[in-house]
Amino acid sequence: MxxxxxxxxxxxxxxxxxxxxxxxxxxxxxxxxxxxxxxxxxxxxxxxxxxxxxxxxxxxxxxxxxxxxxxxxxxxxxxxxxxxxxxxxxxxxxxxxxxxxxxxxxxxxxxxxxxxxxxxxxxxxxxxxxxxxxPLAGSTALYGLRDLAGVRPGQRVLINGASGGVGTFAVQIAAAIGAEVTGVCRTRNVDLVSSLGAHEVIDYTTTDFAALGRHWDVIFDLTGRRRLADCRRALTPTGTLLLAGGGIFEGGSLLGPMAIQVQGRLLARSARPQRLLPLQIRPRAAYLDALRDLIESGAVRxxxxxxxxxxxxxxxxxxxxxxxxxxxxxxxxx
Missing domain, CATH: 3.90.180.10 (Medium-chain alcohol dehydrogenases, catalytic domain)
Known part of the structure; x- marks a missing residue:
């Protein structure tokens, strides 16, 4: 073959x-x-x-x-x-x-x-x-938002990296749950993220979401490039920070996007009552079955x-x- x-x-x-x-x-x-x-x-x-x-x-x-x-x-x-x-x-x-x-x-x-x-x-x-x-992108978004963060209707959810593979699914899944979704992406992708169900889209080339003085119940960081302190500052006192992201190649690295996940694990206990949750996922048919239902219903594409x-x-x-x-x-x- x-x-x-x-x-x-x-x-x-x-x-x-x-x-x-x-x-x-x-x-x-x-x-x-x-x-x-x-x-x-x-x-x-x-x-x-x-x-x-x-x-x-x-x-x-x-x-x-x-x-x-x-x-x-x-x-x-x-x-x-x-x-x-x-x-x-x-x-x-x-x-x-x-x-x-x-x-x-x-x-x-x-x-x-x-x-x-x-x-x-x-x-x-x-x-x-x-x-x-x-499969991988959709399952990551579903597992992170539904199972780890336990997103509920009416919660404020920010997706950093909303126009990427996982991000486009995360925006739609959070919206399908009934959350108020804020997407963060670059200028050329603002219209796309808005079309996927985001209530608000922040262009990171002009605006830093962590410097707005606002707070979200859940932040899903899919870039692996923001400091933990910046993300935590934009969380509610009992909010959840999901840490994932593959990044782009920058010439080789020791930890790469894993660095932010390692930091999250080390600081998880001292950060309470905020939750810092590094995300790792294994293939499971149950995620695919749930995603198929969302896709066939028209809620996710x-x-x-x-x-x-x-x-x-x-x-x-x-x-x-x-x-x-x-x-x-x-x-x-x-």
Whole structure:
């Protein structure tokens, strides 16, 4: 099968190569998916570059000394079930599915194997490209707002990084819950964020939300670039700060966007009654099922900046890691 293969750490144009590899087989509990589309995430370029350096020590099952343990990037996929392994009862060949393969990746290929527990039936009102844009970004937004922060109707929620992959879902999910949503983004994305349901949009190139003297019940920081003190100053005394974000490549780093999460963990106890919650998520079909309901009801829709053919994967990843991509980038495989 055709796949985008990586053997060593480095920049996308030099390490992501089109190649032919053996088609994987579905083991017990697994599903073999004929991939129609795969989304690009910040996690892909972090693993591709082995950046930040601390990640190589923290996740040895993913990071090797000179390159990732697995040669094919790509977490988010949408496609058609080709075969199922023993013990799989939720899916049969021919089913249209979408899901998150986790850090092991494998989505930038014509076929991918996934645990059945990380897949769900594709929303009927989405194309494969649109469905591929949902799993990791949508699940992160849903888990952070609904499960960790426990956002309630009427609460004031600020999404910093509202025009990014997770941010576009977070604005819609918070609005669907009934929160009063403030989005923070750059000038060119103000209209987009407003169209997704934000009650107010702050252009960070002209206005610093942390210097306004206002307070929000929940702040979802998806940039990883604001100081904790700035975010906490804009929280209510009992507010919740969600810490996530993949950032853009800045020449290599020790901690990268993980720095703000480490600080959050260290200060969490002393910050009470404010809550500082670093966000880590594992693939779960339950998140996908909930997202499918929101999408099919019309409350949430994926936003795609651009699609690329599989052969142009290096170009897509390079764009994501070097620029502030607007919403999602997706590879079309078939």
């Amino acid at each position: 055709k796949a985008i293969v990586q053997q060593r750490y480095g920049a996308a144009p030099t390490v992501l190569q089109v190649g032919e590899v053996a088609t994987p087989a579905a083991g017990p509990g697994d599903v073999l998916v004929r991939v129609h589309a795969a989304a690009v995430n910040a996690a892909d370029w972090h693993i591709m570059r082995g950046d930040p350096w601390i990640a190589r020590l923290a996740a040895p099952e993913v990071f090797g000394r000179r390159g990732p343990k697995r040669p094919i990037r790509g977490r988010d996929i949408a496609g058609v079930v080709e075969a199922v392994g023993s013990g799989v009862e939720r899916f049969t060949p021919g089913d249209e599915v979408f899901g998150d393969l986790g850090d092991v990746g494998g989505g930038f290929a014509e076929f991918a194997v996934a645990p059945s527990t990380s897949l769900a039936a594709k929303p009927v009102n989405l194309s494969f490209a649109e469905a591929a844009a949902v 994926p936003v795609i900046e651009r699609t690329y053919p599989l052969d142009a994967a290096a170009e897509a990843v390079n764009h994501l890691e070097q620029e502030h991509a607007r919403a999602k980038l997706v590879l079309t495989v078939r």
